Amino acid sequence: MANRTVRFSIYRYDPDKDEKPYMQDLTVELEPTDRKLLDALVRIKAMDDSLSFRRSCREGVCGSDAMNINGKNGLACLIEIDSLTWPITLRPLPGLPVVRDLIVDMTQFFKQYHSITPYLVNNDPPPERERLQSPEEREELDGLYECILCACCSTSCPSFWWNPDKFVGPAGLLAAYRFLADTRDQATSERLDNLEDPYRLFRCHTIMNCVDVCPKGLNPTRAISNIKDMMVRRAV
Amino acid sequence: MSVPVRKFDAVIVGAGGAGLRAAIQLSEAGLKTAVLSKVFPTRSHTVAAQGGVAASLGNSEEDHWHWHMYDTVKGSDWLGDQDAIEFMCRKANEVVVELEHYGMPFDRTDAGKIYQRPFGGHMSNFGEKPVRRSCAAADRTGHAMLHAMYQRNVKVNTQFFVEWMALDLVRDEEGAVVGVTAMEMETSEIVMFHAKAVLFATGGAGRIFHSSTNAFINTGDGVGMAARAGIPLEDMEFWQFHPTGVAGAGVLITEGVRGEGGILRNSDKERFMERYAPNAKDLASRDVVSRAMVTEINEGRGCGPNKDHVLLDITHLPPETILKRLPGIREIAIQFAGVDPIKEPIPVVPTCHYQMGGIPTNYNGEVVVPSATSKSEVVSGFYAAGECACASVHGANRLGTNSLLDLLVFGKSAGESMVDFIKSQPAAHRPLPANACDFTLSRVDRLNNQRGGANVHEARLAMQRAMQKHCGVFRFKKLLEEGVQQISEIAGQVAQTEIADKSRVFNTARLEALELDNLIEVAKATMVSANARTESRGAHVRDDAPDTTERPNGRDDQNWLKHTLWFREGNRLDYKPVNLKPLSVETIALKKRAY
Ligand SMILES: Cc1cc2nc3c(=O)[nH]c(=O)nc-3n(C[C@H](O)[C@H](O)[C@H](O)COP(=O)(O)OP(=O)(O)OC[C@H]3O[C@@H](n4cnc5c(N)ncnc54)[C@H](O)[C@@H]3O)c2cc1C
Ligand code: SF4
Ligand code: SF4
Ligand code: FES
Numbered sequence: 166m167a168n169r170t171v172r173f174s175i176y177r178y179d180p181d182k183d184e185k186p187y188m189q190d191l192t193v194e195l196e197p198t199d200r201k202l203l204d205a206l207v208r209i210k211a212m213d214d215s216l217s218f219r220r221s222c223r224e225g226v227c228g229s230d231a232m233n234i235n236g237k238n239g240l241a242c243l244i245e246i247d248s249l250t251w252p253i254t255l256r257p258l259p260g261l262p263v264v265r266d267l268i269v270d271m272t273q274f275f276k277q278y279h280s281i282t283p284y285l286v287n288n289d290p291p292p293e294r295e296r297l298q299s300p301e302e303r304e305e306l307d308g309l310y311e312c313i314l315c316a317c318c319s320t321s322c323p324s325f326w327w328n329p330d331k332f333v334g335p336a337g338l339l340a341a342y343r344f345l346a347d348t349r350d351q352a353t354s355e356r357l358d359n360l361e362d363p364y365r366l367f368r369c370h371t372i373m374n375c376v377d378v379c380p381k382g383l384n385p386t387r388a389i390s391n392i393k394d395m396m397v398r399r400a401v
Numbered sequence: 402m403s404v405p406v407r408k409f410d411a412v413i414v415g416a417g418g419a420g421l422r423a424a425i426q427l428s429e430a431g432l433k434t435a436v437l438s439k440v441f442p443t444r445s446h447t448v449a450a451q452g453g454v455a456a457s458l459g460n461s462e463e464d465h466w467h468w469h470m471y472d473t474v475k476g477s478d479w480l481g482d483q484d485a486i487e488f489m490c491r492k493a494n495e496v497v498v499e500l501e502h503y504g505m506p507f508d509r510t511d512a513g514k515i516y517q518r519p520f521g522g523h524m525s526n527f528g529e530k531p532v533r534r535s536c537a538a539a540d541r542t543g544h545a546m547l548h549a550m551y552q553r554n555v556k557v558n559t560q561f562f563v564e565w566m567a568l569d570l571v572r573d574e575e576g577a578v579v580g581v582t583a584m585e586m587e588t589s590e591i592v593m594f595h596a597k598a599v600l601f602a603t604g605g606a607g608r609i610f611h612s613s614t615n616a617f618i619n620t621g622d623g624v625g626m627a628a629r630a631g632i633p634l635e636d637m638e639f640w641q642f643h644p645t646g647v648a649g650a651g652v653l654i655t656e657g658v659r660g661e662g663g664i665l666r667n668s669d670k671e672r673f674m675e676r677y678a679p680n681a682k683d684l685a686s687r688d689v690v691s692r693a694m695v696t697e698i699n700e701g702r703g704c705g706p707n708k709d710h711v712l713l714d715i716t717h718l719p720p721e722t723i724l725k726r727l728p729g730i731r732e733i734a735i736q737f738a739g740v741d742p743i744k745e746p747i748p749v750v751p752t753c754h755y756q757m758g759g760i761p762t763n764y765n766g767e768v769v770v771p772s773a774t775s776k777s778e779v780v781s782g783f784y785a786a787g788e789c790a791c792a793s794v795h796g797a798n799r800l801g802t803n804s805l806l807d808l809l810v811f812g813k814s815a816g817e818s819m820v821d822f823i824k825s826q827p828a829a830h831r832p833l834p835a836n837a838c839d840f841t842l843s844r845v846d847r848l849n850n851q852r853g854g855a856n857v858h859e860a861r862l863a864m865q866r867a868m869q870k871h872c873g874v875f876r877f878k879k880l881l882e883e884g885v886q887q888i889s890e891i892a893g894q895v896a897q898t899e900i901a902d903k904s905r906v907f908n909t910a911r912l913e914a915l916e917l918d919n920l921i922e923v924a925k926a927t928m929v930s931a932n933a934r935t936e937s938r939g940a941h942v943r944d945d946a947p948d949t950t951e952r953p954n955g956r957d958d959q960n961w962l963k964h965t966l967w968f969r970e971g972n973r974l975d976y977k978p979v980n981l982k983p984l985s986v987e988t989i990a991l992k993k994r995a996y
Contacts, residue, residue: 179904179906180906181904181905181906182904198649200650200737210858210909210910211858213901214857214858214900214901214902214909214910214913215901215902215904215910217907217908217909218909219440220617221440221444221446221616221617221618222444222446222448222449222616222617223616223617223652224449224652224653224733224736224737225732225736226448226449226541226544226729227440227443227444227445227446227448227449227616228441228443228444229440229444243736264587264906264907265904265906265907268907271441275441279555283552283555284503284504284552284553284555284556285502285503285504285549285552287502291499291502293498294498294514295458295498295501295502295507295514295515296501296502297509297512297513297514298509298513299509299511299513300508300509300510300511300513302509302513303506303507303508303509306506310506310538310545310548311541311544313443313448313544314441314443344504347504347506349504350504
């Protein structure tokens, strides 16, 4: 691969100096080793140190660099530059307040995560050794525990955009189901009570945007429908 | 300028595995604790750990903490302190079981117990044959562990300051630690955190090298802050190069891949580790495997058009095993190497991975420094745990899965020590010195007003390239000497970095410049310590200390069985003895390290 020049259009906003947000058009010369979108962003930042974005692991496990890339939420460190059409248009995650450039205020997102009792509840005195769980029981947690809290899903969910304070959103609900599905957890009915509400769970209209964008290939919609099933089962 | 002061019983800097484990202890004790982190806790780099956490649970075959201890001492090439190593290996089962009780989704055996896999250097019966000791949640152990511990902290109501960067350690006239200064990233506000006890759990500094498995945020902040506050740094010449970073990308492929049966091959498709480590083969200790790989490459048996890497082959494993035990690795190989490991081997090279040295502590997590009367005097109010600390359990080379264990054991013991210390203190905090924040303010002012200075990106790149070339897998006397000179020149540039962005809002340019101030301290300490140690030991191997009969592997116990201490002031070195005396068992006697 030879050096290549790529065109970008990037959302810029620094409340300390800009009256309002604007889109900045720019071109960058990339090195052959620049594969992922994050490599390109780092390259741009080396020229213009004011471009602001979060990043850490650069391998898709920390969940820092979620952004809206050509209209779709994703992690900059996992998206291949060459898979994108030009100009590569980057915006902050939709639906959350913008702090600066590509950095959004995640308070509301984490508030919802924190609202689902995101920890194992087991009130028996802890045994001396591990609590037992069969491989099959453990398998129930696959596809749930891997969430990296990147918020790609919740910020692509229309129901979350309209009611970020009331609807838990796909990430929070996936986490809720992660504990409901854990054979070691004893708070099933409290957890279901916590979600039995016209908004918290039932605002999900199965639009599936969340499944479409999750960079870890997780399926919040399935988790949501499993929770709904549990509610129905306990009602009868 | 007056800086707002906030008072806490304890301040923990860092919300990775070590910081979160300590925080559980303090919150459960009901102490007013602030946990500061540059990133949301679950974004800390512990999240990237893949292979597992060591504990001699013996769930699949017989195992014993004493065997684990033996392996760790041997792995450390006898530079680890045997009291701390015994402490860690004996505590392993307790802390891993606790983690399971917190909700960690470990994989399971058919009997429902925690699943364990073999890992490099972990053997049964004092070095006989590989043993299943690594407790794993697929190949996402760090992620599962970090989330479980964050969740536990939510349960016990720990108070987090997310996206706050600690800038400097504050000590009073007597040298006691009384707090840290920190910057809120969103607003650039600087605040003094006044505390009775401070724990540094800031993780590694792998970003001093050009090619690293470490995250962008792993910039050695705790180590840099400690050095600036007059604390010496221990054994900084010892850096682990992990054998299997994805060639070109640096992203890690866990040793768990070899634990599950993966094989390293050269351009002749030969399983070359059989020649270097007839017993342990691909599961020999990391330094041994990394050097074997570099030797293969240097002798022309590298793979690819540039013959610059070797291949990690798992194509012979059943696809089900790969999908079940190594799903994350498959994802990484596809994403970063462009190969599906079910069908094709993965191109890999040794990549900087782990810092064995750090802030000197004892096994209670207390920071210890030389004084007029002792080589290890406790610094009142100061604690360190995790990768930024040196207890020293890893010595000259860390075994895989022993770091996650270190986080749990020493995070917990540091937390316990802090609880005891705070409870023994008078109700009132020690007063802050009048000039507590001056140093921090002057650093930030200097940066904000610098004109005609060095570019942060360029200075950092120059440092990373110099470290890679002058202080890599194999070290050469001549290159080390030049490296000391080069790094000291680059340090001059770092003292004059300039940023264009002056915004007060989430100014990542300023944060990166402040991080570079820390990285360069780590780089200096590493170069100077490495240049001075004229033997080969563990991860530190020099051309002028080859393998001979008098000095097997080039190790010189007569002159160098001692810990290095680097002092920032005067770029000076001192040494202290290795503790060869365990807590309850016999000393594991010195011998030649072979696998
Ligand atoms: C890719 C990879 C895989 C690994 N796999 C394994 C494995 O399988 N088994 C094993 O035992 N070990 C493994 N290791 C090593 C191990 O993961 C690390 O050594 C360990 O996680 C470090 O944990 P920590 O708590 O010390 O630091 P980290 O998890 O790095 O956390 C550091 C914390 O400090 C905070 N911080 C840093 N500076 C500041 C500052 N100035 N102000 C405020 N906060 C700050 C950060 O925000 C973060 O919260 C692996 C390492 C890597 C890189
Ligand atoms: S399926 Fe439900 S949670 Fe997912 S995007 Fe649609 S409404 Fe949101
Ligand atoms: S479910 Fe997927 S998209 Fe949503 S927060 Fe978790 S990892 Fe991100
Ligand atoms: S940088 Fe961590 S997920 Fe992309």
